[in-house]
Amino acid sequence: MVLSRKYLAVVEGTPDPAEGTIKSYLAENSRFEVYSTENPEEGQLAVTRYKTLKSRNGYSLMEVSLDTGRKNQIRVHMKDLGHPISGDRRYGAKSSPIHRMALHAQTLRFVHPITRKDMNFSTPVPASFAKMVGTY
Numbered sequence: 001m002v003l004s005r006k007y008l009a010v011v012e013g014t015p016d017p018a019e020g021t022i023k024s025y026l027a028e029n030s031r032f033e034v035y036s037t038e039n040p041e042e043g044q045l046a047v048t049r050y051k052t053l054k055s056r057n058g059y060s061l062m063e064v065s066l067d068t069g070r071k072n073q074i075r076v077h078m079k080d081l082g083h084p085i086s087g088d089r090r091y092g093a094k095s096s097p098i099h100r101m102a103l104h105a106q107t108l109r110f111v112h113p114i115t116r117k118d119m120n121f122s123t124p125v126p127a128s129f130a131k132m133v134g135t136y
Helices: 073-081 127-132
Strands: 002-012 019-028 034-037 044-056 059-066 103-111 118-122
Touching: 002 073, 002 127, 019 073, 034 073, 044 073, 059 073, 059 127
Parallel strands: none
Antiparallel strands: 002 059, 002 103, 019 034, 019 044, 044 059, 103 118
């Protein structure tokens, strides 16, 4: 069972408000594109919490945590916010300065299924993300 998962994303622009929660129902069309809807009968509930860590050069470094784990949830919710993930052309990004989608799994915490031990894994901010927002 996953206890927590946090991601880092570099999005286009500066989200306002800088911190918040996005809730919608996610559904998938015949082209396998996931989209938000307000109709609970059409999709599954998705809840994403976000916080802007730094904004610079037209980009913002975001910390994103999931209350739910739906397909393409972060990608869709950042698009809904009006700030797609850099490099994510499928969900509205106009730029790709690091030649990949700027989404990175930072922390994963879960209970080991056999030992029941609390497992916690973390990785640092990718250097390419830090350069985009001027952290380095």
